[in-house]
Amino acid sequence: MVAGPLYHKGWYHLFYQYNPDSAIWGNITWGHAVSKDLIHWFYLPLAMVPDQWYDINGCWTGSATLLPDGRIVMLYTGSTNDSVQVQNLAYPANLSDPLLLQWLKYPGNPVVVPPTGIEDEEFRDPTTAWLGPDGSWRIAVGTRFNTTIGTALVFQTTNFSDYELLDGVLHAVPGTGMWECVDFYPVAINGSVGLDTTALGPGIKHVLKASLDDTKVDHYAIGTYDMITDKWTPDNPEEDVGIGLKVDYGRYYASKTFFDQSKQRRILYGWVNETDSEADDLEKGWASIQTIPRSVLYDNKTGTHLLQWPVEEVESLRLNATVFKDVVVEAGSVVPLDIGTATQLDILAEFEIETLVSNSTEDEVSDCGDGAVDRSTYGPFGVLVIADDSLSELTPIYFRPLNTSDGSLETYFCADETRSSKAPDVTKRVYGGKIPVLDDENYNMRVLVDHSVVESFGEGGRTVITSRVYPTEAIYGAARLFLFNNASGVNVKATLKIWEMNSAFIRPFPFEETLFQEMVAST
Template sequence: MRYTRATADTFIQTNKQNLLTDYRLNYHLMSEFGWMNDPNGFVQYKGQYHLFYQHYPYKSVWGPMHWGHAVSRDLIAWEHMPVALAPDQAYDKDGCFSGSAIEKDGSLYLMYTGHIITGPDKDNDYIQKQNIAVSKDGVMFEKLADNPVIDNSQIPDGASQKDFRDPKVFERDGSYYVVLGSNDGKGNGQILLYRSSDLLHWTFVSVLAQSDGTLGDNWECPDLFVLGNRDVLLMSPQRVPAQGDNYKNLHSTTYMLGEFDALNGKFRYDACVPVDYGFDFYAPQTMQDDQGRRIMIGWMDMWETDMPTQQGHGWAGAMTLPRELVLQGDKVLFLPVKEVEGYRKNLYEMTDVALDGELLLDTEGDSYELLVRFYAGSSTEFGLKLRTGNEEETVLGYSVNDRLLTLNRDRSGIGPQGERRTSVDLADGKLTLRVFVDRCSVEVFIQGGEKVMTARIYPSKDSRGIQVYSQGASVIQSLQKWDIR
């Protein structure tokens, strides 16, 4: 098949009415039809937020990657635009892989990885090159005649000659830089740094950062930015061995708080911290908007896991709720963007409710926000049960003695099961959870954004109940629930 943007757009518009909608999300971005993974080119341009994404428009499975495209005024309601990129050139014929966006002289530049299969084993026989497409209106993009702008002859010795992808471009001190995901070919992920004066001609600077042997064999989707008075390196390491309750997924996302030395091309940091402690969060990208906020959005799925909507539903993959990053001391807080509050409807609330046992709330739903503050009291465990009914439930439980918050989806419906745990300290005996449920997703913001847990769930349509529970005496100091429409 010869892939073009026009062919993809025609196919989408012809087939999108055939989607099954039972698990389609209400306030998270999805593709109109087909497959979606990594967010790309997250940027604010001409008064709108633009988000591009890895997209195979023809089936609900991964295929030769295109760039889907959506725009928004408020980060919640998205309008789909024409497909931005299709794999239609020799340098990207097997996929327009992940990348980023930057504005220059009033035009929007997309920098992306062209994927080229070079032999019979598509999983091992490939090379990757970096390319640019430009638009004057943020909708129709033209690839440069001089692509690729960074080819594999510019890969330094000691770096993988295959895994060379996901450019994130930014400007610092009058120069353009790009960070690229890679590895050393010996089982250790690393980030490569390049510099340019014009976005077109690039020079290798250094290996910016690399694994010490404990953080995965390949690093993907790097992002380097300023937050407060610190530099942050965000990236997604592949196949990290589990470390206690952390890094339990096949692939992970972590951030490093440190200092970027642009002159010498080094990033000094002290520790790596997981970005999300749930099941389904990968390949995030950030941007700074005109309010000065650093906003992050990630892919709300995980490689090599069961995705029920692939079977006859016509779609797979979604984006997380956009999250604002706030520096507090030596850690980053993750907060849902404030714009979501504009979509709240039908407030339900209760205060100062003594709890010992289970209580079914006099409200229900499948797309809502829940803000609850527990006081542990003399309980040993307390928490929430979401999307209950038909012997289904998704459980958020806090063990007081173990100081562990658990997200369990063993009985969450037809999708993947399992449990994730993370350590959480009570604040004066209190736990605050802000939970966003949307048809087939749960996002849990813990203690004011100190941690987040994300999961896909696939319960029955009429499993809409909400319960609170406690083993021993606790108190619900306050609970507010809004439908999100």
């Protein structure tokens, strides 16, 4: 999956796709789409297809780099006719075309081949390039050593057609396996805006993210990049890439960021695959979606996390709002929220524990436990989304504060899919992770609900969970929303603002040229 920059007054997005009738990777092609607002999209014709020896087994993940002179270069992984993974160069055929309909492959491809000691089939997914202090561009490519050491290599170039492998590695973590879809970018430690990928200097940390092929989970860590040695060091080795923080604790993979120079923000896209059966995918004729685009910032309150938040454009889909203030949810209770149909919602919710229980000696299971049915002194509590009136189907999104040995609370933010659907052939899991809740903060969440997709953001986006659910009863007009509190010892007080949400449109090609011209004119 490749996310492109703001270009010719529109958002341009490339993504790879393959025929669901076959699992052969050689069927992968590059589709693309264009949008004015990251929400409504126009499909365009295929951008690239596997038709050369160096990509005949698939045009795979790559990254765009927008050069200072306005040119766009695209590096992508191709699988050769011998199944060797190589890096290739492509560029728009006509930069004056606002739709960038045609792409050209560099005649000298491949531009990078697996170095000595790297497995031919484990070398892929080049990053967006960044400019070093010496005037040369760098890219990172994911690989592994000795089958278990996840690694990012760094290559240097001045012209994007000739590359030199730099000594050592950007970073490597034993036991994490193959690193796919590596992402590497700067964040400002005392700022509220995103940074261009090339930004260097004081007041900047660097995020290194890898998608772990073994587990299909995206992990990240925050650290320091030495621009002289081209080495990256995590702030906390115990929370290193692949063994610590996750980008998203739910059904989410192969994410990629890019810099929006128009609004000075870094935007994250992620891929969500299905949890129902392959037969269902074939019947509907498609599989997998992408999340709502998210802005990414450094969390300067904790100094340890990123903050992910839906881009502001999603708020253009909001319709009527309903507010609930200071709703008391007693221990062990469920409270219905009368908002009508609840299949497409944007929910802002804040919770306060009414009374702390001092020196509780109750035995408590750490993490998310077995889901929202578990009971402990302080939780879980939260919302039940995509639920029917009888609660035969429901998806709880909740906080679970737990007592620790020093008397403090350790909190987990979780999503429980185990009762989300009566369908028998759907994967249903409990997802979640630890979330910092600071002394001056209440428990807060934002939840985006869209029929079968739930994106949940805890504490301003410190922990994020994407759920893919397939209700059979809680659908359309039968879907409802509830508050719940499964704590054994305390009441909670909730304040919510809930918007019904409109649908985004996705229009196929060919479309009326006037529609696109109107999009450009209004941007």
